[in-house]
Amino acid sequence: MVSEWMHTLYGAIRVERLSPPVASRLMGYVSTALYSGMAAGTPSMTPLGREVNGFPALPAPGRPRDVDPTLTAVAAERVVIDSLLREALPTTRAALARLADSLAQARVTAGMSANVRSASEDLGERIGTAIVAWSRADGFDSTRTLPPYKAPVGPSYWVSDAPGHIYASQNMSGASEFVALDNPANVMRAGSVSDRGLIVNRPKRPGVKTLPAVNMAGLSEPYWAAIRPFVLRDWRECPVPEPPPFATDTGSVVFKDAELVRTTRAGLTPEQRAIALYWADNAGESGTPVGHWLSIASQMVSERKLSAEDAARLMVLTSLAQADAFIATWGYKYQYNLIRPRTYIRRVADSTWEPLIPTPPFPEYPSGHSTVSAAAATVLAAELGDIAFDDSTGVTIGNPVRRFDSFTAAAREAGLSRIYGGIHFSYGNLGGRALGACVGTKVVERLRRTGAR
Secondary structure (H helix, E strand, O other): OHHHHHHHHHHHHHHHOOOHHHHHHHHHHHHHHHHHHHHHOOOOOOOOOOOOOOOOOOOOOOOHHHOOHHHHHHHHHHHHHHHHOOOOOHHHHHHHHHHHHHHHHHHHHOOOOHHHHHHHHHHHHHHHHHHHHHHOOOOHHHHOOOOOOOOOOOOOEOOOOOOHHHOOOOOOOOOOOOOOOOOOOOEOOOOOOOHHHHHHHOOEOOOOOOOOOOOOOOOOOOOHHHOOOOOOOOOOOOOOOOOOOOOOOOOOHHHHHHHHHHHHHHOOOHHHHHHHHHOOOOEOOEOHHHHHHHHHHHHHHHHOOOOHHHHHHHHHHHHHHHHHHHHHHHHHHHHHOEOOHHHHHHHHOOOOOOOOOOOOOOOOOOOHHHHHHHHHHHHHHHHHOOOOEEEOHHHHHOOOOEEEOOHHHHHHHHHHHHHHOOOOOHHHHHHHHHHHHHHHHHHHHHHHHHOOO
16 A cells, blocks of 8 residues: 555656655655554554644544554545645546545455444544645745745856756657747647647646646746755754855866866766666656655565555655755755856856756755755665665666665765766765755654654
8 A cells, every 4th residue: 555655656746747846745745644544543653743843633543443544544645635736637636546446445345344444534534634734834835926036146156057958758658749948847728738738748737836847947946945844943954064165267176076077978988877867867757856765665665575554654754854855955055056067067168068967947056866865865774774775766767677785875876876967066966965864864863762653
C-alpha cells in the first residue's frame, strides 16, 4: 500500500509538471496523512507530535483494534490528495481515485467487517480533514497572491536566460509535442482544446494557482521561504557557508569554478554524461529530485522487506526532510540571488557556451539537488544504515539501473551531476551538501526523540 502510493504520486508529479518545491510540499502532507492514518490503528506506532510545527491534535479511535490501519490510511490520504490536487488534471485525479478504491477494496475482499470498514473510513476522513486544515495554515496560499518578484540587477545576480531550444517535450507517449516559447507552461486556450491535447499535451487551464506547471522562462517560487517548515524551527536554522565574492579575475574562486564547469563540459566522459542525465530529474520529465529520492526509499521497502509501519515511517521522514530542505535552500537562493554558470561563462569566457542540461529558473546558490539529496540520504542512512543499493527509478525514461555503494555516495554523485551538467558551481554543490546534511540530521533527531517512533 505504501509503495503503491509513492509510485503513483511520482507519476502525478511528472504529469502535472510540478516544480520541485511544490512537489516537496505535496509529498510532505500526503506522507504525513498516510503515516497518521496507519498510526491511528497501530499501537506500536507513535503519532507525530509537537516536534512537527503546528501539528494538530488528531482524532483517535476508542480502541486501535476497532479500525483497520490500511483503510484508515487510505481514507486519510484520499482527503488530503483531494484537497492538494484539487486543480490537477482530470486524468491525474482519476488515477489516484482508482488507486484508493482498489486498495480499499482489497481490504474488504480480505474479510473486513462492515463495522470496521465504516469506523476506519470515518476516522481516516477526520484525520485527513485535520491535516488539510493544518496545511492551509502554512503560508502557501499567501504566496499565490504576492506581487511579482523583482530580482536584483547587477553583474553578480542571477537572470533567467535559458534559450528557447531547451524546452523539452512534455509527453506521455511516444508522440512528441510542440511547446510554444510564449507559452512554456502550455496553458489551455480557447479553441485549442481537444481530447488529444488533454491526454498528450497535458495543457493547464488558465488561473491554476496551487499546481502551476514549471515555467523554464520565468522564475520558480521566489517566496518559498515564507512557508512554514515541517520540522526546522526556521528556514535559517541550518546555516550555509558564505559564498565567495563575485569576481571575474582569473585568480578568483568564482572564475576558477566557472573554468572547472566549462572544461568539464568540454571533456565530459561517457560516465560523467550518464551521471548528469541520470540525476537531471527535470520538472515535467520526471518526478523531480523529490520523487527520485522517494522512489529510492520505496524500493528499499521491498528490498529490505520492511513492515508497513516501517515503510510509512521511512516515507514520512524522507518526505519531511526534503520538504524542509527545499524551504531552506530556496530561502538562501533568493537571499543571495547568485548568477548561474551559463550566464557567467558566456559573459566572461565563451559567448556561445551551453550547459549539457537545461538551466533551472531560479538562482544558483546553494544547489537544490545537492541539498535535497543530502537531506534524503541522511534520513535513509539513519533508518536503514548507509548501505549499498540499486536504483531503478529512471528505467521508465531510458536510464539503466544504477548501483551505489551507499546513500551518501548517491547523494554526492547527485551533487556532482550538477557540475557535469553545467548548471552549478562547485561552491553551490558543497554549500548545498552541508545544508542538506544539517536538515536531514535535525529531522531524524527530532522525530526519533518524540515523533514518528
